[in-house]
Amino acid sequence: MNTPSQLLPPPPRPLLLLILDGFGERKERENNAVHLAHTPNLDSLFARYPSTLLGASGPDVGLPTGQIGNSEVGHLTIGAGRVMHTDICRIDQAITNGSFANSPVLQNLLHQAHNVHRELHIFGLVSDGKVHSALEHLFFLIERAASQAVAVVVHAFLDGRDVPPKSALKYIQALENKLEGKGRIGSISGRYYAMDRDHRWQRIHQAYQAIVHGQGMRFPTAIQGIKASYDTGKTDEFVEPFVVGTYQGVQAEGIGFHFNFRPDRARQLTEALAIQPFNRFPRTPLEHPPFPHYACMTTYDASFGLPIVFPKENPTDIFPEVIARHGLQQLRCAETEKYAHVTYFFNGGREKHFEREERILIPSPTGISTYDQQPAMSAPLIADAVIHAIESDRYDFILANFANPDMVGHTGILQAAIAAVESVDQAIGSIVNAAQAKNGAVIITSDHGNCELMLDAETGQPHTAHTLNPVPFLYIPIPTSHPLPPFRTGGKLCDIAPTLLTILGIEQPPIMTGLSLFVSS
Structure with missing residues (x-):
């Protein structure tokens, strides 16, 4: 039997992997930006070249059944060539088997709070979207603190992006019920402020002021504050930080825990609350962080040196590592919003470059509040950079991400x-x-769905979250008369790396358990 590599033409140079972020496949045209858009190039390519669909959510990418995929897990899985043990599943299992409760990091934090009669401040996204956090994890922390006679103050960040835009009230009501007799809500902030990841520090500062100093708008209850924000036309994501009840800010030597498991949108606030030195904005007192006792759910930034309950697990023999060992020159290109995904996440959670790896960061647009105001974002600049890289004859492999189908999809604005x-x-x-023109080949795929569903039929609200839909995988080979083997069905994101290695004629490592999408004859 011939292997797929034996049936393919010689390896292309370069081989491109283009990830159209948030670009899923859904048959229905209604409220489907992918099918309603005028796309003559993609239409022609899909008509002429082999394609298939890949699973990009739930167990296909190491997430619980029915859980939408996301960019972090998607790029991690694509790069690793296997289904990874995701953080949410690690945490769920640790709650079930008791190892989370017995974590030395959590025990030490609660011990400190109990001994000095301080509240434990808990920060994180309060929704059941399970992209950045999980309600079950927050509720576990509240119960665990109560069992140690430690009261909690929750600083709740509202979602409206991975869940419907106006769904916060049910989550906050559930939180208030859980907190009865165990603690209180200190502040509320839309994720636009507390979870910025693009160095818009003025947004972080607004959340910081409410959390640390108890400054900003104040409402008797969280529910009243959210309703007042709705009255001004703001949805959950964009609720301006406000203070709840009698909360006056953190005492000296604050004790805090950030329960988001996804690092990218927890990093900046953590830096402001717990890291010294800090120069992003004036902090009072200047010589000390407000939370010298602070722990993180996962590794937000290795340089922080903070206690971590679930340190990251770095996979070995991943695609970029394998091609580096074979002497291939590789390039990563993305705009700011997805730069970490084509570098850190695609590299298995490593900050450092592999040998012969180069990177191009294209700035995302600034001066706008939401990307519907500039839906092309930086796509033309990314295209220019990639074309220049192709024409340089320098690279064997080029990975580029187009962020705008996902980022604009999150706005819920179909047009x-x-x-x-x-x-x-x-x-x-x-x-x-x-x-x-350079005898190169191109693969077009995605990391998860989003913009193919822009309206929630059940609620009538804009659909701003990711989806459970599969994503396309299209291969445009080098110009040749050489017939290609067909693609199999039932593929997953973890099958992309083995397919890339097949095209490049490189042996797949045994630990890479994904399967090439080419059918053997």
């Missing part, structure tokens, strides 16, 4: 999402032409 998809189509057309 803007359509414009985002159309801008990506133009970029794809130019890149494919450049690659074929």
Whole structure:
């Protein structure tokens, strides 16, 4: 029997992997930006070249059944070539088997709070979206603190992005019920402020002021504050930070725990609350962080040196590591919003470059509050950078991410999402032409769905979250008359790396358990 590598033409140079972030497959056209957009380039490519669909959610990417995929897990899985043991599942299992309760990090934090009669401040996203956090994890922490006679103050960040835009009231009501006799809510902030990841420190500062100093708008209850925000037209994500009840801020030597398991949107606030030195904005007192006793659910930034309950697990023999060992020159290119995904996450949670790995960061647009105002984002600049890289003849492998189908999809504005998809189509057309002119090959895929569903039929609200839909996988080979083997069905994101290695003629490591998408004859 011939192996797929024996049936393929010689390895292309370069081989491109283009990830259209948040670009899922859904048959229905209604409220589907992917199908409603004018995409002559993608339409032509899908008509001419082999394609298949890949699972990008739930167990296919190491998440619980029915859990939407996300960019972090998607890029991690694509790079690793196997289904990873995700943080949410590690934490769920640790709660079940008791190891979370017995964690030395958590025990030490609660011991400190109990001994000095201080409250434990808990920070994180309060929703059941399970992309950045899980309600079950928060409720476990509240119960665990209560068992040690430690009262808690929850600083709740509202979602409205991985869940419906106006769904916060049910989550906050459930939180208040859980807190009865165990603690209180100190502040509320939309994730736009408390979970910024793009160095817009003025947003973090607004959340910081409410958390640390008890400054800002004040409402008798969290529910009243959220309703007042709704009255001004703000949805959950954009609720301005406010203080709840009689909360006056943190005492000296604050004790805190951030329960988000996804690091990218927990990093900046953690830096402001717990890291010294700090120069992003004036902090009072300047010589000390407000929370010298602070722990993180997962590794937000290895340089922080903070206690971590679930340190990251770095997979070995991942795709970028394998091709580096074989002497291949590789390039990563993305705009700010997805730069960490094509570098840190694709590299298995490593900050450092592999040998012969280069990176290009294209700035995301600034001066706008939401990306529906500029739906192309930086797609044209990414295309220019990738084309320049192709024409340089320098690289064997190029990975690029187009953020705008996902980021504009999160706004819930259909026409803007359509414009985002159309801008990506133009970029794809130019890149494919450049690659074929250099005898290169291109793979087009995605990490999860989003913009193919822009309206929630049940609620009538804009659909701003990711989806459970599969994602496309399209292979545009080098120009040749060489017939290609067909793709199999039932593939997953973890099968992309083995397929890339097949195309490159490189043996797949045994630990890489994904399977090539090419059918053997």
